[in-house]
Amino acid sequence: MTMNQPKNMISNAGHYKALIYLGWPIIIGQVGVIVLSFADTLMIGHHSTPELGAASFVNNMFNLGIIFCTGFSYGLTPVIGEFYGNKKFHEAGAALKSSLLANGLVGLLLTLFFYILYLNVGNLGQPAELIPLIKPYYLTLLASLVFIMLFNGFKQFADGITDTKTAMWILVAGNTMNIIGNYLLIYGKFGFPEMGLLGAGISTLFSRIAMLAAFVWIFFLSKRYTRYKIGFFRSVRLSGTFRRLNALGWPIGLQMGMETASFNLSAVMIGWLGTFPLAAHQIMCTISTVAFLVYYGMGAAVAVRVSHFSGQNDWANVRRVAYSGLRIILVLAVSISSVLFLLRNVMGGWFTESTEVSALVATLMIPMLLFQFGDGLQITFANALRGVADVKPMMFIAFISYFIISLPLGYFFGFVLHWGTVGVWMALPFGLTSAGVMFWLRFRKHAKGKE
Numbered sequence: 001m002t003m004n005q006p007k008n009m010i011s012n013a014g015h016y017k018a019l020i021y022l023g024w025p026i027i028i029g030q031v032g033v034i035v036l037s038f039a040d041t042l043m044i045g046h047h048s049t050p051e052l053g054a055a056s057f058v059n060n061m062f063n064l065g066i067i068f069c070t071g072f073s074y075g076l077t078p079v080i081g082e083f084y085g086n087k088k089f090h091e092a093g094a095a096l097k098s099s100l101l102a103n104g105l106v107g108l109l110l111t112l113f114f115y116i117l118y119l120n121v122g123n124l125g126q127p128a129e130l131i132p133l134i135k136p137y138y139l140t141l142l143a144s145l146v147f148i149m150l151f152n153g154f155k156q157f158a159d160g161i162t163d164t165k166t167a168m169w170i171l172v173a174g175n176t177m178n179i180i181g182n183y184l185l186i187y188g189k190f191g192f193p194e195m196g197l198l199g200a201g202i203s204t205l206f207s208r209i210a211m212l213a214a215f216v217w218i219f220f221l222s223k224r225y226t227r228y229k230i231g232f233f234r235s236v237r238l239s240g241t242f243r244r245l246n247a248l249g250w251p252i253g254l255q256m257g258m259e260t261a262s263f264n265l266s267a268v269m270i271g272w273l274g275t276f277p278l279a280a281h282q283i284m285c286t287i288s289t290v291a292f293l294v295y296y297g298m299g300a301a302v303a304v305r306v307s308h309f310s311g312q313n314d315w316a317n318v319r320r321v322a323y324s325g326l327r328i329i330l331v332l333a334v335s336i337s338s339v340l341f342l343l344r345n346v347m348g349g350w351f352t353e354s355t356e357v358s359a360l361v362a363t364l365m366i367p368m369l370l371f372q373f374g375d376g377l378q379i380t381f382a383n384a385l386r387g388v389a390d391v392k393p394m395m396f397i398a399f400i401s402y403f404i405i406s407l408p409l410g411y412f413f414g415f416v417l418h419w420g421t422v423g424v425w426m427a428l429p430f431g432l433t434s435a436g437v438m439f440w441l442r443f444r445k446h447a448k449g450k451e
Helices: 012-047 049-073 076-085 089-119 128-142 145-160 164-187 197-221 223-234 239-271 275-311 315-342 347-351 355-370 372-387 392-416 420-426 428-450
Strands: none
Touching (some): 049 089, 076 145, 076 239, 089 223, 089 239, 145 197, 145 275, 239 275, 239 372, 239 392, 275 315, 275 372, 275 420, 315 372, 315 428, 347 355, 355 420, 355 428, 392 420
């Protein structure tokens, strides 16, 4: 029995199998991203602690933009899923063209926004000794935003037609290229200049350009995309799909951006406490992102498969996909949390030789483990809502969870109660779990109404 038989109920085991088949290449690609983040943090941390602190600030700032970019591109999933589920392959190719146009324009808009932020970076309360390190690294990452947006357009298209392996291999190759470039340029190996943190930024920029070039080459020259290329080249009127992509993409991007902002603005608060807390925060963000990206790889599979059944108006299977995905993600959460708990006292030493930073990392591991359930819950049902194109309420839920609950609690715990860095992190479980519960309630209401 396949997903193309719209009114036949598929067993939970069938959904597990399909989700794992779709999700594992996405997870591998996501793990490649986090391996790169680990490598960046390890290499920069062992080059110097001030550079690690500068990287923490810049990466947290740009993570906001990159996650928004990714969220905006996710607006393509229900569109492509609907076309693919109903075998409208030419229309799917035309939707890709509209997506690339929309993503490119949003990339340029974000580049302008972050350049204005760059002009004011000295006024954000960061340690003065980090500013000369922050500025050049910031500019190299700024130059890569448009390339990320266009790559995301191709990736979401490929994922939506269940070709999740292409993006996986491109991400693995690009991240390997980035790690090699880091080694050469951070430490000055094999005749290359020793550039430290700036070298890491240059390596990242060139790898992102290369990954986009690889996807362009594969799409336009590979036979596997022939039926989609016909629609891509023949489509003339893009306004309808373009408007729909923006209507879907902006709410998803804002929802994911607000979630990321709860971490990024926490980094600003932690920067008020000094260089060592900021370095520990960077290490913890790198570690916690491992779990997030694994969960989100499976969550993306949920969105793709939900979009196929939603396009066929098969709401019984829409619900089964979502709850099957939740069970898989919770199993992943328990497994990952167990490993991180056992390694909590040694992981800091992998990134830095500073005993103070390592001790703080071990302390921050506890609040991080507390938000794993909430993170898994909100990822599952945010992606289920994305798959059924019910995205506008996600913005309001995210605003309440992260700006009304999480950030004020972070300031209260960290600075009013004087719990410091641990206090700022203790607020995150409240925000993520609140979001998860509200996304679940919204999905349940929407699916029951349709069914």
